[in-house]
Amino acid sequence: MIQNREAFLANVASRLSRTKVLTERPERNWNYRPQDKTLTDKTQDELVDILRDQCRLIHTELIETDSAALPNVLAEAVAAYGGGPLAIWQDPRYEAFGLREKLQSWPKQGIDVHEWNPSIGYDNISIVEKSNIGITFSDITLAESGTVVLFSGEGKGRTVSLLPNKYIALIPKSTIVPRMTQAAQQISKQVQEGKSIASCINFITGPSNSADIEMNLVVGVHGPVKAAYIVIDDK
Amino acid sequence: MAMKIGNEKFKDNVNKQMEDTFMRGAVAGAQERLRTRRLDAAEELGNWEEWRSHGEEIRQHTLDHLDYYLQELSENLQKRGGHVFFAATAEEANDYVKGIVKEKRAKKILKAKSMVTEEIGLNAVLEQEGCDVIETDLGEYILQLDDHDPPSHIVTPALHKNKEQIKDVFAEKLEYKQTSEPEELALHAREKLRQEFLQADIGITGCNFAIAESGSVGLVTNEGNAGMVSDLPDTQICVMGMERIVPTFEEFEVLVGLLTRSAVGQKLTSYITALTGPRTAGEVDGPSEFHLVIVDNGRSGILGTEFQSVLQCIRCAACINVCPVYRHIGGHSYNSIYPGPIGAVLTPLLGGYDDFKELPYASTLCAACTDACPVKIPLHQLLHRHRQVIVEKEGRAPISEKMAMKAFGIGASSNPLYAAGSKVASSVMKPFTKDETISKGPGPLKAWTEIRDFPAPNKERFRDWFKQHQKESGKA
Numbered sequence: 001m002i003q004n005r006e007a008f009l010a011n012v013a014s015r016l017s018r019t020k021v022l023t024e025r026p027e028r029n030w031n032y033r034p035q036d037k038t039l040t041d042k043t044q045d046e047l048v049d050i051l052r053d054q055c056r057l058i059h060t061e062l063i064e065t066d067s068a069a070l071p072n073v074l075a076e077a078v079a080a081y082g083g084g085p086l087a088i089w090q091d092p093r094y095e096a097f098g099l100r101e102k103l104q105s106w107p108k109q110g111i112d113v114h115e116w117n118p119s120i121g122y123d124n125i126s127i128v129e130k131s132n133i134g135i136t137f138s139d140i141t142l143a144e145s146g147t148v149v150l151f152s153g154e155g156k157g158r159t160v161s162l163l164p165n166k167y168i169a170l171i172p173k174s175t176i177v178p179r180m181t182q183a184a185q186q187i188s189k190q191v192q193e194g195k196s197i198a199s200c201i202n203f204i205t206g207p208s209n210s211a212d213i214e215m216n217l218v219v220g221v222h223g224p225v226k227a228a229y230i231v232i233d234d235k
Numbered sequence: 236m237a238m239k240i241g242n243e244k245f246k247d248n249v250n251k252q253m254e255d256t257f258m259r260g261a262v263a264g265a266q267e268r269l270r271t272r273r274l275d276a277a278e279e280l281g282n283w284e285e286w287r288s289h290g291e292e293i294r295q296h297t298l299d300h301l302d303y304y305l306q307e308l309s310e311n312l313q314k315r316g317g318h319v320f321f322a323a324t325a326e327e328a329n330d331y332v333k334g335i336v337k338e339k340r341a342k343k344i345l346k347a348k349s350m351v352t353e354e355i356g357l358n359a360v361l362e363q364e365g366c367d368v369i370e371t372d373l374g375e376y377i378l379q380l381d382d383h384d385p386p387s388h389i390v391t392p393a394l395h396k397n398k399e400q401i402k403d404v405f406a407e408k409l410e411y412k413q414t415s416e417p418e419e420l421a422l423h424a425r426e427k428l429r430q431e432f433l434q435a436d437i438g439i440t441g442c443n444f445a446i447a448e449s450g451s452v453g454l455v456t457n458e459g460n461a462g463m464v465s466d467l468p469d470t471q472i473c474v475m476g477m478e479r480i481v482p483t484f485e486e487f488e489v490l491v492g493l494l495t496r497s498a499v500g501q502k503l504t505s506y507i508t509a510l511t512g513p514r515t516a517g518e519v520d521g522p523s524e525f526h527l528v529i530v531d532n533g534r535s536g537i538l539g540t541e542f543q544s545v546l547q548c549i550r551c552a553a554c555i556n557v558c559p560v561y562r563h564i565g566g567h568s569y570n571s572i573y574p575g576p577i578g579a580v581l582t583p584l585l586g587g588y589d590d591f592k593e594l595p596y597a598s599t600l601c602a603a604c605t606d607a608c609p610v611k612i613p614l615h616q617l618l619h620r621h622r623q624v625i626v627e628k629e630g631r632a633p634i635s636e637k638m639a640m641k642a643f644g645i646g647a648s649s650n651p652l653y654a655a656g657s658k659v660a661s662s663v664m665k666p667f668t669k670d671e672t673i674s675k676g677p678g679p680l681k682a683w684t685e686i687r688d689f690p691a692p693n694k695e696r697f698r699d700w701f702k703q704h705q706k707e708s709g710k711a
């Protein structure tokens with residue numbers, strides 16, 4: 001429902017010296033496009049270097065591995081963060097990256113794994129809230145800022161990356177792009193093609209933090225207090 | 236309360252604030268740190284001027300076509316199942332939100348930092364309805380606990396408080412027993428607020444930039460509280476100033492980068508979220524109902540005028556962080572939720588000259604604000620223009636020469652004007668005298684006396700006044 005629009009916009013239009021509301025999309029002829037030449041000449045390996053450097057600034061551990069070693073590397077990262085309970089998405093990528101076995105064996109070792117399950121509704125949130133670590137894949141990864149971009153969806157609960165104490169992002173190397181520019185272009189393209197975009201697109205850069213107390217940086221406020229990225233060579 | 240944060244006169248406010256030495260030290264330190272971080276972040280990006288120019292052209296284009304983009308935004312959000320309410324006034328906006336609260340019989344309402352809800356005084360309205368309204372941004376939370384102490388800065392609102400004071404507030408209101416270490420304080424707030432998040436009926440957020448092409452609302456935070464507020468309650472209400480919009484994700488990206496670098500010197504903050512309507516079929520978290528309230532409240536009166544460029548503002552506070560007058564008098568002196576140079580320009584436009592005609596004089600017209608602004612708003616020129624308008628309207632300037640001098644001159648030897656003009660600098664002033672934009676060039680004293688319509692003191696009279704002032708304060 002849209003309320004009060006007509007009078008409101010008529011007033012705006014008249015303030016802009018128009019007799020009626022503009023209905024034709026205005027041309028956007030920018031004189032400047034600095035984003036086209038910022039980091040656009042980097043190779044995928046150079047982008048990993050940039051990401052690695054940036055992670056040091058955002059209090060985030062960066063671990064590099066390949067698909068074969070991933071299950072053990074992830075297990076180590078989980079152990080380093082104090083083990084379960086774990087919360088994950090319902091996402092075919094865990095299987096595609098060879099993690100099914102690990103996910104099945106963890107509970108036998110006393111590490112609970114909750115896979116997001118739309119059919120149990122709000123209970124997901126109660127379980128995720130009590131989890132120690134949330135683990136998701138990154139849909140797009142921004143090298144410059146050290147950001148993982150997550151698209152919400154049926155199996156991809158928003159809170160998996162937000163409510164647990166710690167967060168681990170699995171980053172296929174192929175998802176790495178130079179900066180937010182490229183992610184914005186991908187999303188805008190979806191919109192222009194008439195595809196529906198995720199109801200929540202999260203750009204997450206390291207653990208949560210605040211500088212509200214005497215300008216001192218405190219890492220870990222409402223979201224996770226620690227974050228690690230695992231970059232997977234998926235060539 | 237709304238935009239005005241007290242009933243004191245500008246000069247009384249300034250006098251009171253000047254007595255708070257911690258506040259002044261904190262402001263100076265924070266300004267310096269934020270300013271340095273911004274400069275580092277800009278330098279690291281390279282071609283900063285080009286980014287600023289792009290930011291400026293995006294904001295100008297959007298304002299020039301605001302009717303189109305608001306129409307597009309509302310259409311697209313409606314397609315995604317969201318509700319859009321256009322509010323011409325603060326009352327209309329508050330009434331709409333109140334209506335939802337009643338319909339939902341909501342008791343607990345969570346908020347993530349939003350200037351515009353402060354501006355329209357939404358909290359008071361909801362509290363009158365018997366709701367428990369909880370601010371979730373750490374700085375806002377601290378202020379709210381401390382019996383609604385007003386914010387003093389638009390990015391770090393509790394800037395005027397030190398950690399001991401914060402500890403005392405926590406001890407009194409939350410039975411906090413630990414130390415004044417920021418980590419421990421933050422952890423305590425985290426635990427307290429986590430329970431609130433899980434029980435809230437309605438989440439209210441602001442909007443950094445809405446995205447017209449998709450009907451999305453973009454939120455920029457560091458703490459993750461906006462995520463909590465938008466993911467957990469079943470009803471979400473987002474309140475936006477009508478000018479906070481961009482055409483597409485591509486422009487969103489540019490402005491977010493300018494905002495995060497200018498506000499906190501980060502490439503991106505920890506959480507940037509683009510929300511598009513309510514949760515979709517099959518999704519579990521996120522609201523089932525999504526409302527967007529688009530607020531005019533005096534903004535359209537600025538459109539199409541010589542002050543239009545102030546609507547380009549992205550609320551980064553860079554202008555505040557370089558302002559020598561803000562440094563000197565602190566955020567509360569402005570008596571508005573929008574302090575500093577942006578506040579001195581915007582507040583009289585939104586709140587009227589009657590209440591705020593002194594504010595355009597809270598500037599040395601040194602242009603540091605204009606140089607810092609990531610979207611190139613000519614702030615010092617707009618301040619100058621305000622003064623001309625006021626003099627034209629009233630036939631004279633609203634504050635006497637002595638008053639204006641006093642406002643900036645208290646603490647005489649550390650007065651930026653005096654220090655820069657006479658090469659006297661106290662320890663408080665030192666970082667600033669290094670600031671090229673302030674100490675070089677013709678100098679603020681000169682710029683100031685050159686403004687004709689301002690009752691500018693000639694040098695003799697300034698010295699006389701200064702001597703007199705020193706006598707009065709027992710320093711001569």
Ligand code: SF4
Nearest residue numbers: 548549551552554608
């Ligand atoms: S006026 Fe410019 S510098 Fe000041 S808050 Fe707005 S955008 Fe930032």
